[in-house]
Amino acid sequence: xxxxxxxxxxxxxxxxxxxxxxxxxxxxxxxxxxxxxxxxxxxxxxxxxxxxxxxxxxxxxxxxxxxxxxxxxxxxxxxxxxxxxxxxxxxxxxxxxxxxxxxxxxxxxxxxxxxxxxxxxxxxxxxxxxxxxxxxxxxxxxxxxxxxxxxxxxxxxxxxxxxxxxxxxxxxxxxxxxxxxxxxxxxxxxxxxxxxxxxxxxxxxxxxxxxxxxxxxxxxxxxxxxxxxxxxxxxxxxxxxxxxxxxxxxxxxxxxxxxxxxxxxxxxxxxxxxxxxxxxxxxxxxxxxxxx
Numbered sequence: 001x002x003x004x005x006x007x008x009x010x011x012x013x014x015x016x017x018x019x020x021x022x023x024x025x026x027x028x029x030x031x032x033x034x035x036x037x038x039x040x041x042x043x044x045x046x047x048x049x050x051x052x053x054x055x056x057x058x059x060x061x062x063x064x065x066x067x068x069x070x071x072x073x074x075x076x077x078x079x080x081x082x083x084x085x086x087x088x089x090x091x092x093x094x095x096x097x098x099x100x101x102x103x104x105x106x107x108x109x110x111x112x113x114x115x116x117x118x119x120x121x122x123x124x125x126x127x128x129x130x131x132x133x134x135x136x137x138x139x140x141x142x143x144x145x146x147x148x149x150x151x152x153x154x155x156x157x158x159x160x161x162x163x164x165x166x167x168x169x170x171x172x173x174x175x176x177x178x179x180x181x182x183x184x185x186x187x188x189x190x191x192x193x194x195x196x197x198x199x200x201x202x203x204x205x206x207x208x209x210x211x212x213x214x215x216x217x218x219x220x221x222x223x224x225x226x227x228x229x230x231x232x233x234x235x236x237x238x239x240x241x242x243x244x245x246x247x248x249x250x251x252x253x254x255x256x257x258x259x260x261x262x263x264x265x266x267x268x269x270x271x272x273x274x275x276x277x278x279x280x281x282x283x284x285x286x287x288x289x290x291x292x
Contacts, residue, residue: 025041026099027164029126031102036138040251040291054074064275066105103122138165143157178194232263240255242255248290
């Protein structure tokens with residue numbers, strides 16, 4: 001591809017990025033892998049964020065996490081959190097944020113899950129301090145506690161550094177993100193993830209649906225996944241369609257997502273006997289998120 005063609009392509013991508021919704025947004029940290037996202041919110045300094053999702057299985061960082069992919073036991077997750085703007089730039093946009101959320105998973109319990117409440121198998125809570133030095137660039141330091149109320153898994157603690165770029169240019173169109181995590185309690189090791197999530201509006205209307213194509217590669221280093229598991233890697237790719245809504249004064253989004261997760265041989269073997277040892281795991285999620 002020659003230089004003029006690259007220039008035209010970059011300009012086109014920048015135009016697509018510029019069509020994204022304007023207004024105030026806050027960085028938000030995922031409880032599962034500590035990746036950052038941008039969430040559109042209303043006015044003010046305090047922004048509650050609530051989400052609900054239904055999945056065909058529960059896989060964390062490419063590995064089995066208490067529910068195999070299928071329709072036998074469809075787990076439900078409810079997350080409650082928010083963001084507070086601690087400092088603003090001269091133009092009024094947020095510069096420093098306190099962010100956090102608690103994501104809680106429920107499923108039909110197995111016979112071995114006897115501790116009450118039996119169906120409440122996962123509770124992941126993360127708190128972080130996020131910084132936006134310039135428009136489009138977010139960085140955060142976060143700490144997560146991952147517990148199992150019904151005792152199906154042990155408690156772990158994690159410290160993470162995470163980054164996201166969503167500037168209104170060709171690179172921002174790709175929405176590159178990176179996170180590095182180390183465990184401070186529980187099985188040790190280091191986890192890293194790098195990915196992109198380009199988004200394309202499907203209509204000219206600002207209230208129309210958006211197609212996103214997330215691609216990521218994650219790796220667990222120094223036996224992060226299990227004792228003596230060594231270095232393990234997986235990749236995921238797929239697509240999602242999100243429709244913005246207005247519910248109870250909130251900026252809401254109804255989203256359907258499908259991902260294909262591809263794991264290396266050892267990571268597949270670690271899933272036995274509870275999860276599948278297949279090379280590719282299909283994961284589907286329907287979610288509703290609301291932010292004020």
